[in-house]
Amino acid sequence: MSPAESRRRKAAEQLVERGLDALLLSGLQNVRYLTGFTGSNAMLLLYRDGEADMFTDPRYTVQSKQQTDCRVRIAKGKLTTSVLSELRRRRVRKVGFESDRLTVADLEAVKNELPPRASLEPAPGLIENLRMVKDASEIDSIRKSVAINSKALDAALARVRTRMTEADFAAEIDYRSRRLGAQRPSFETIVAAGARSALPHARPGDAPIGAGMLLIDMGAFYGDYASDMTRMVYFGKANARYKRAYRAVLETQLAAIDAVKPGVTAAAVDRVARRTLKLHGLERAFVHSTGHGLGLEIHEPPRLGRRDKSRLEAGMTITIEPGVYIEGWGGIRIEDTVLLTATGCEILTPTTKELREL
Amino acid sequence: MSPAESRRRKAAEQLVERGLDALLLSGLQNVRYLTGFTGSNAMLLLYRDGEADMFTDPRYTVQSKQQTDCRVRIAKGKLTTSVLSELRRRRVRKVGFESDRLTVADLEAVKNELPPRASLEPAPGLIENLRMVKDASEIDSIRKSVAINSKALDAALARVRTRMTEADFAAEIDYRSRRLGAQRPSFETIVAAGARSALPHARPGDAPIGAGMLLIDMGAFYGDYASDMTRMVYFGKANARYKRAYRAVLETQLAAIDAVKPGVTAAAVDRVARRTLKLHGLERAFVHSTGHGLGLEIHEPPRLGRRDKSRLEAGMTITIEPGVYIEGWGGIRIEDTVLLTATGCEILTPTTKELREL
Numbered sequence: 001m002s003p004a005e006s007r008r009r010k011a012a013e014q015l016v017e018r019g020l021d022a023l024l025l026s027g028l029q030n031v032r033y034l035t036g037f038t039g040s041n042a043m044l045l046l047y048r049d050g051e052a053d054m055f056t057d058p059r060y061t062v063q064s065k066q067q068t069d070c071r072v073r074i075a076k077g078k079l080t081t082s083v084l085s086e087l088r089r090r091r092v093r094k095v096g097f098e099s100d101r102l103t104v105a106d107l108e109a110v111k112n113e114l115p116p117r118a119s120l121e122p123a124p125g126l127i128e129n130l131r132m133v134k135d136a137s138e139i140d141s142i143r144k145s146v147a148i149n150s151k152a153l154d155a156a157l158a159r160v161r162t163r164m165t166e167a168d169f170a171a172e173i174d175y176r177s178r179r180l181g182a183q184r185p186s187f188e189t190i191v192a193a194g195a196r197s198a199l200p201h202a203r204p205g206d207a208p209i210g211a212g213m214l215l216i217d218m219g220a221f222y223g224d225y226a227s228d229m230t231r232m233v234y235f236g237k238a239n240a241r242y243k244r245a246y247r248a249v250l251e252t253q254l255a256a257i258d259a260v261k262p263g264v265t266a267a268a269v270d271r272v273a274r275r276t277l278k279l280h281g282l283e284r285a286f287v288h289s290t291g292h293g294l295g296l297e298i299h300e301p302p303r304l305g306r307r308d309k310s311r312l313e314a315g316m317t318i319t320i321e322p323g324v325y326i327e328g329w330g331g332i333r334i335e336d337t338v339l340l341t342a343t344g345c346e347i348l349t350p351t352t353k354e355l356r357e358l
Numbered sequence: 359m360s361p362a363e364s365r366r367r368k369a370a371e372q373l374v375e376r377g378l379d380a381l382l383l384s385g386l387q388n389v390r391y392l393t394g395f396t397g398s399n400a401m402l403l404l405y406r407d408g409e410a411d412m413f414t415d416p417r418y419t420v421q422s423k424q425q426t427d428c429r430v431r432i433a434k435g436k437l438t439t440s441v442l443s444e445l446r447r448r449r450v451r452k453v454g455f456e457s458d459r460l461t462v463a464d465l466e467a468v469k470n471e472l473p474p475r476a477s478l479e480p481a482p483g484l485i486e487n488l489r490m491v492k493d494a495s496e497i498d499s500i501r502k503s504v505a506i507n508s509k510a511l512d513a514a515l516a517r518v519r520t521r522m523t524e525a526d527f528a529a530e531i532d533y534r535s536r537r538l539g540a541q542r543p544s545f546e547t548i549v550a551a552g553a554r555s556a557l558p559h560a561r562p563g564d565a566p567i568g569a570g571m572l573l574i575d576m577g578a579f580y581g582d583y584a585s586d587m588t589r590m591v592y593f594g595k596a597n598a599r600y601k602r603a604y605r606a607v608l609e610t611q612l613a614a615i616d617a618v619k620p621g622v623t624a625a626a627v628d629r630v631a632r633r634t635l636k637l638h639g640l641e642r643a644f645v646h647s648t649g650h651g652l653g654l655e656i657h658e659p660p661r662l663g664r665r666d667k668s669r670l671e672a673g674m675t676i677t678i679e680p681g682v683y684i685e686g687w688g689g690i691r692i693e694d695t696v697l698l699t700a701t702g703c704e705i706l707t708p709t710t711k712e713l714r715e716l
Contacts (some may be wrong), residue, residue, distance in 0.1 A: 060559065101461060105480070
């Protein structure tokens with residue numbers, strides 16, 4: 001059985017459990033997860049017996065045959081129109097849909113032409129829940145993605161100069177990553193020097209990097225799976241304030257990683273991070289959550305924030321990335337990709353977290 | 359008045375026309391269009407007087423202040439919660455929403471907490487319609503984006519070797535583009551050699567390019583605006599079949615460009631392309647539409663396909679990209695970015711379309 005087929009079986013069990021005859025999937029990564037298809041336009045009808053019909057457009061006639069092992073319907077017009085004729089043909093009754101992925105307009109299009117006796121029911125997060133725990137082939141892709149990402153940073157750091165612009169250094173990182181086998185960055189590479197590092201999601205700019213602190217947040221896609229890492233480097237001799245803040249964030253990151261094990265909630269890990277930063281009087285400078293799941297998407301459940309009560313499980317892959325951001329001074333973030341094991345976790349990211357001066 | 363402010367005024371006129379008191383925007387590019395904000399999480403409430411509140415999360419506290427000239431509300435929790443309290447505070451009655459952008463789940467979240475006497479009304483495509491005609495600053499960004507894209511192809515072609523893999527050549531293209539000032543590719547760069555070029559949206563693979571035909575489809579983002587171009591090169595002496603097909607596609611592309619002028623419909627341009635390909639007996643090998651608008655997104659309205667009756671107007675930027683795809687043999691596509699002028703159109707892409715043998 002292909003990985004996609006065994007995932008469809010598992011997902012179909014969820015349909016049975018919820019009393020659904022079919023599930024209409026519109027999230028492209030969910031379709032990818034259940035079919036292997038990587039095109040930019042697709043929907044999937046999954047039935048309670050594990051069978052499925054995938055819908056895409058004529059641009060993907062050849063590619064869809066190569067990538068998927070379920071039935072493919074090539075839609076000449078709107079995908080929802082083909083979905084509807086399939087629903088009619090099969091006389092499906094209770095159809096779940098991804099309310100957190102489907103737009104209001106697409107729902108209306110389906111609702112208005114729904115065959116008599118068929119009904120629609122919101123079924124959000126069903127596939128995302130399955131996706132949280134990765135199988136062996138997924139973990140393998142993530143390991144490779146993480147390894148490429150770390151090698152790319154090393155290769156780029158060997159070429160960095162303080163007179164380079166943030167944008168040029170980001171281009172160098174992305175190029176090294178691609179040459180090492182990555183498909184593309186898993187998000188827009190962040191290279192933020194000096195005070196600009198106080199913007200957690202800074203875009204690389206056209207000014208030279210210069211002396212002082214530099215924040216690098218980068219990730220790769222390999223085999224459609226994401227990695228994510230943040231590292232700091234300091235050009236010149238780091239001053240006392242930087243060293244203090246760096247140590248506080250590193251201590252926080254290690255404490256949070258220490259808390260990661262099956263059975264604890266995502267929120268509990270976040271709490272550990274906030275508590276540790278508080279010991280350094282820096283908890284108010286921490287303006288985002290402690291981490292997030294990653295896989296086919298760079299941000300997936302769980303979210304390691306205050307409100308997420310989901311329990312961590314072996315096989316989950318998450319980031320641990322506390323940071324402090326002080327307007328006018330700068331920001332420090334340290335981030336690894338980690339894998340939940342039976343007893344705790346394995347830090348996948350091999351890059352050193354020693355305070356680095358270049 | 360900033361470009362964003364004058365766009366908000368124009369959009370507000372649409373609200374008055376439709377009898378809406380406010381419009382809730384959830385499409386990130388629409389928010390970018392009306393505010394300048396480029397973060398990854400935002401919603402916007404635009405009011406009928408042209409005022410607006412933008413909602414984002416604490417990661418963007420500093421950045422949102424730097425990029426926008428409208429009021430910013432930093433939401434600690436879900437954006438929809440902050441949107442709702444603003445709606446309550448202002449006692450807004452009739453609120454439009456982007457039904458083609460908003461998910462069913464987000465609509466439910468707003469609906470369930472809507473203040474008494476307020477109501478929701480679908481208002482799809484309102485900002486997308488305004489975005490179709492570009493202003494001077496947008497056209498300037500697109501011109502620069504197109505220029506970078508063409509220079510990047512030249513720079514990459516100067517380095518191409520038939521022993522390079524598709525993936526490595528794609529990496530070279532993206533690197534050159536970034537070093538020339540692009541923010542990132544406007545889509546995953548397509549490099550498809552030989553028979554793989556029959557996949558209109560092929561992903562670069564790990565096999566050497568080798569002798570024969572090579573399809574390159576690439577675009578850049580500059581100043582948040584996209585460019586898009588497809589070119590063919592042939593390694594070695596092109597055979598007669600390739601030459602014939604290439605000339606047919608080029609003739610088709612030129613005929614379609616010739617048809618582009620204010621007042622004609624998008625569908626009419628598509629018809630010209632299909633009619634021209636038919637003269638060569640190749641119309642069934644043309645499996646996508648003739649082109650699409652582009653701007654803040656790589657695919658925007660209008661769609662130059664069979665069904666789009668929208669009339670072209672001066673200031674629109676579109677692609678013209680007919681292609682033929684023959685399984686087992688290969689595909690040929692030629693694509694330019696063009697700008698609608700008062701009397702016809704200007705081909706922005708400067709790269710030669712002569713049959714190229716390397």
